[in-house]
Amino acid sequence: MTNSLALSAGNEAVQGYFSFTNTLAKGIVEGNDLKRNNFNVRLTSKMSKRLTLDTKVTYFNQEVDNRVSSGDDYYNSMRAYTGNRAIFQRKTPVIMSIIMMTDF
Numbered sequence: 001m002t003n004s005l006a007l008s009a010g011n012e013a014v015q016g017y018f019s020f021t022n023t024l025a026k027g028i029v030e031g032n033d034l035k036r037n038n039f040n041v042r043l044t045s046k047m048s049k050r051l052t053l054d055t056k057v058t059y060f061n062q063e064v065d066n067r068v069s070s071g072d073d074y075y076n077s078m079r080a081y082t083g084n085r086a087i088f089q090r091k092t093p094v095i096m097s098i099i100m101m102t103d104f
Contacts, residue, residue, distance in 0.1 A: 031066040
């Protein structure tokens, strides 16, 4: 299930954008769940006739329970048949920032 919200506003000189997305998903392997939140903020400003400032910040946080692996990885779900059940969590917070200045 995915939920999203997006807002934008602006005029000729300045534009702004915000979005939020929340994702919850269940995998086909027992206990395999994904929880992810994503935030985006963008601001564009025309500084002068020949100069534009474009700034974007993205943040997302992801949590996966019982991540399915392949091959001979210790966390491979096939090891459940030998009694080694693969249940672990991995949290992945990421922040990205991009600033672009364009001269026309």
